[in-house]
Amino acid sequence: KSDAAVQFIDSALEDNFIFASLSSTERRLLIDAMMMEQVPAGTVIIKQGETGDFFYVVEEGHVSFAVDNQHVGSTGRGGSFGELALLYNCPRAATCLANTVCRLWKVDQKTFRHMLANNTNTQQKDINDVLRKVPFLAELDDRDLLRISDALTSVTFPEGERIINKGDVGEVFYIIREGSTKVHDIGFGDSTYVDQPLGPGDFFGERALITGDPRVANVTATSSCTCLCLSRDTFEKVLGP
Template sequence: MSRAIHIPEGLRELLQDFTVEVIRNQPRDICDFALQYFADLKRRKREEKGQALKSSYEAMMFASDEEDNDEEFVVSAETYDPDNDEENREPTVIHPKTDQQKQRLRGVCKDILLFKNLEQEELSKVLDAMFERPVAAGDHIIEQHDDGDNFYVIESGIFDVYVTDNGVTRLIATYDNHGSFGELALMYNTPRATTIIARTLGALWCLDRVTFRRIVVNNNAKKRKMYDAFIQTVPLLSSLETYERMKVVDVLCPQQYTDGQRIIAEGESADCFYIVESGEVRITVRRTTEEGEIEEVELTTCTEGQYFGELALVTKKPRAASAYAVGNVKCLVMDVMAFERLLGPCMEIMKRNISNYEMQMANVLQSASNSRTFSDVATA
């Protein structure tokens, strides 16, 4: 009697990805290559889980409920309810600043992911509550296992991150004159997971625990509730696991555009990926007419739930098409770093879309005497 063989979930995809890498790299010793490949894969999976814990409150709650015997430690997070938090009754402490300090502070905070989705009023409260801390080489900013007190934004300096396990201390990361740290313990009410030491002279901007939880955590929770349902309707992202979608929601920034406004320009470098939340976006390409004039020809349109700007990020080439708002448009925007970190599971889907772009562009450009090759144009 034949016996049904159960194929573990994810095995086909795992072997397929490995096979692609073998063909791409043509290693001399497949066994050595396999050992290195799967070791790197395991490391990336651990890093992704750590990032999930760091970047998303719901991701933390989801992950803390799972069993994972391979994890070295488990972080248990308490549920944060802003409406019932005693800290919300405490007044916000405002730290006066000179105009020069305010200018510096805004400069270092403009790219901090956790601040990007704050309303202007909320951001102003956060900046008012932040205070400057000069540091000297060797200063311990955070000690592993301590309670969290502040969130830190780096203005200058190099900071090393250490973890101590079973009496062995390892250097696991370094911040070099930019970035932020310390949010994990504040978001999830857990002890500090690392020790962070200043390697050089530097300066930090600090935000106290109460203000951070009251404004930043509360804002992120509202944002997730607002966008998670929408993200599930985007075909590209529907295959993601729950915690993966949460990470995506955390890094999406809403942007609004008026009728006719150019969103991306043909020929520019690619730094963002776009999902249309509402409205319509017109995608165009330039071509040369028989008279030698340059004209823009419509390639396609994108409506609610559709996305654009991904292929230039996949192929790492300049934009070869422009995008314009038709009427009022709202997009959810993801920067290139987050795109590469979070949308790896969707990369094959996006690569398969290249063939669709090839046919569309061939139809549009077939009459152009100096039509470009697909590799030049299918990178919008």
């Protein structure tokens, strides 16, 4: 796909609730899986009552929607329809008719679910690999590591937001999933250190899980940054103090 096609599909997915929780990586995988189909005017793309498994994004053309033969709406370039088929094996709620020649990007339920499952497995392995880099977590068995991984929560910080303030009591450990941060104003006593840029797969704040020591540096998001977070309280509940 061209860069323009990728940007177009990505923009079309932005406001759809089904894809709101996908990471940018997952959305790109979904976009890469979508195939182009051109249909002539008069084509019934979806028929009410039939079980369907395709989701569509309209690149060119005009599509009308009807329920029980009554017109209920339409869409054109940038519009999408059929998304519930990616989640459920249920009858289509409306008939979708191509009023003009249409160019449609489409993906089916099997591909969508397979893509998410594969990406979830890859992410799980990546998270476990990061956790094993943390000295006091490295010796945990796979079961305990999975329990920690399952307890992680995702938080997104806008560019410029201070994630950690130097001197504050540490309560949360962070793994960068997407984006970048800078560790700065690092100091231990009279010693100072150069700023440290961090990116996906890096982690910071790990001492918060085992000590109540004040933070020794500031950490600021240098781009929109999504982190997987684990609080000390959750860590102790999962593994015990």
